[in-house]
Amino acid sequence: MSDHPRDGPARRLRRRVEGRLLTAAAVVTSAVLVVAFYYPVATVLVEAVVVDGVVTLSVFAEILRDPFYFGELARLFAGESPLAVAASLLDPDRRLGIVGFTAYQAALSTVASVALGLPAAYLLARFEFPGRRTLRSLTIVPFVLPSIMVAVGFVATFGDDGTLNAVLEALGLPPVDLLFTLEAIVIAHAFYNAPLVARVTTAAWESVDASAVETARSLGAGPTRAFFDVVAPQVYPAVLTGAALTFVFTFGTFPIVLALGGFQLATIEVFVYRLVRDLSYAEAAALAIVELVVSLGVLLSYLRYEARHSVSARGVRPLPRKPLLPSTPTPGAVLSRLGIAAYAGVAGVVFLAPIASMVLASLTGGDGALTLDHYRFLLERQRTGAAFQVRPWPAIRNSLVFASGATMLALPMGVVVAVLTTRRYRGRKLVDAAAMAPLAVSGIVVGLGLLRGLVFGVEVAGWRITVAGAVAIVVAHAVAGYPFVVRTVAPGLEGLDRSLIESARALGASRARVIRDVELPLVWPGVVAGAAFAFAISIGEFTATVVLSTGADAYTMPVAIERFIGRRLGPATAMGVVLLVVTGLSFVVIERLGGEHRGL
Structure with missing residues (x-):
């Protein structure tokens, strides 16, 4: 689109900046993923093929041939007959x-x-x-x-x-x-x-x-x-x-x-x-x-x-819903309601019993009587705990701060990737797969890569770049949460009426301005839902956090629960209730701001 002849220098500059804003956002997002995910993961995974500076597949070969890891299939990797291995897989005593x-x-x-x-x-x-x-x-x-x-x-x-x-x-x-x-x-x-x-x-x-x-x-x-x-x-x-x-x-x-x-x-x-x-x-x-x-x-x-x-x-007339309790029940409806009642009983045991039991255990002493001793223990630990001990308030504070930081990082990353993966261009599927890779990569590997890279320090052009453990935790949480932002925002973008976007472009709006003024307001519930996912996932993330929380001031509520449960179940359940309240309130508040959505 050419500049209007009456546009001043400032407006022309603004148009050029807006025209390149999406590209710049994509470059920044890619750079963050390379620094925070792909490079740390690569530095860990490369150790499987580079041992003492020599490229080798010996470690893989040992794992593939070890029955401890691959059971009967290890015999196949060791060179045995496929028919013999297939027969062994049918053996009741197979490994x-x-x-x-x-x-x-x-x-x-x-x-x-x-x-x-x-x-x-x-x-x-x-x-x-x-x-x-x-x-x-x-x-x-x-x-x-x-x-x-x-x-x-x-x-x-x-x-x-x-x-x-x-x-x-x-x-x-x-x-x-x-x-x-x-x-x-x-x-x-x-x-x-x-x-x-x-x-x-x-x-x-x-x-x-x-x-x-x-x-x-x-x-x-x-x-x-x-x-x-x-x-x-x-x-x-x-x-x-x-x-x-x-x-x-x-x-x-x-x-x-x-x-x-x-x-x-x-x-x-x-x-x-x-x-x-x-x-x-x-x-x-x-x-x-x-x-x-x-x-x-x-x-x-x-x-x-x-x-x-x-x-x-779009344009679909959904199936009408039936009343759960009809005024004149038919035999078929009665059987359907009985099935729903049976399912409700099973679901209650699976979904409600663990939460209710945790709350009850946090209020029950060793003699079975109701007590607040476990919560008093947390307060006492907060007041008199030694520096090396886990205390409740730093864990709560860290969880909220880390989750806020991770959400602010994951949300724009997820929106940018959602925009990129809903456009028609060659290689889109590859971009989508690369963007979703954090869902498939071990949190232990991500945490270890960040620990040995950014936390311990990386040499770049003679400069040693290091980040604090808390920053590494925020980055790890953002990497874990942004795919869920993508999965909640992308369906809304896919379902938008393209004529609205084309009309805005025909009126002179840049691509970035169309996204800001047209697309994002229409998919805003999905954006808010993605923020809820990112925030809640950060609060509950444990795998990478347990690797990165090496300092006494970087532990979160899940790490605190893990350390408590190794000693006493009562304080662990009390801390679990605190975490439940914080997570539930955070998710419900953010979810209510966005309303219903059709994403993940």
Whole structure:
């Protein structure tokens, strides 16, 4: 666009700046990702192939041939016959290895999450009842709750002296022992990821065009046939999306397994942490690359599938919702309500019991009587704790400050990437995959890379550049949170009416001004929702933080809970309640500012 002849020098300069603003923002965002993510991760992963200054694949070869890591598949990598290895995989006594067990528990967790999430999506999308919007808004809260806090809640529920065994004892039933079992890990993962499945599936169900269903019914299709021929094809892509994300998240699980499974049920991430703690960096890097290959493969498949099956909701007349309690119930409606009641009971045990048990444990003493001793312990620790001890107020303050800083960094990064990945150009899929890479990379690796790079210092042109541990934590949290900003903003940008943008450009608005004055106001609920995700994820982030919080003044609430739980469960539950209140209030306040949105 040429400058108007009557434009003054200042206006022409402004037009040129605005015309290049998006490019500049993309360059800055790329530079931040290179410094804060790609370079630190590369410095760690390169140690898997560069040992003592020599390029070698010996570390990979040792891991691939080690049954401890790859189980029966290690025999295949060692050169044995594929038929013999395939036969051994059918043996009941087969060895899975750490990698195989990680994939196995992730697959079970995915099935459990989908099984719990689908009924919730059906309930929210197809029925009308008081509090439906509030319940829909709260479905994502478990997903952003700090994992270490959820682990405390599950210990308080399913432990030997937990709420579940207390209820069973009162009913005269034998106790159950779920701690340090695969079942506990799967249930905890379902607690996290079933709401995510419900969220994305509800949005898809609400986007089903009612006229298509009515057309199928008018052509003679019954309700069941119309569902499988019209509704299901529009819903199952969202189900697969939720399943793919669940598998990626649970394949890279760390705090839940560490707290509920211990090293006897360790995943790849737990062993990466253990190897890093033992200073076995080459082996840790090689194992992290194995994890990255699997997670990134699933993530790329998800992004490719999402691009092929994205459905615009513009002009769609959604299916009408049915009252949950009809005035004249039919036999079918009664059975449906009984099923919903049964699901509500299961969901109550999985979703509400851990939180309620944690709150109850924070108010219960060793003799079972109600007490505030655990909260008094936190106050006493705050007042008289030594410098090296964890105190509540610095943990709360650090969590809020770090989350605020991470949100202010993650939000513009996420918006810029969302704009770039919703434009039509060659290589867009590659940009999208590269931008989403933080979802697939181990938080331990990111934290270790930042620690050994920016925190310890990097030599650049004779200058040694270092940053404080607190700054590194903010950067790590921003890297972890900005993909969620992308996933909440991008669907809104994809669904915008392009004629509005073209009209603004035709009237002389620059690309940056169109984004600022037209696009962002229209997708503002998604932007605010992305901010809520970034803030809540930062408050609950534990994996990278536990590596970077080396100083006495850099620990957060999740790190404080982890240190408390290693000594006394009571103060850990009290600190968990504090974290629950802070996280819940932060998320609800920011979420209310944005209203409903159709993103992740």
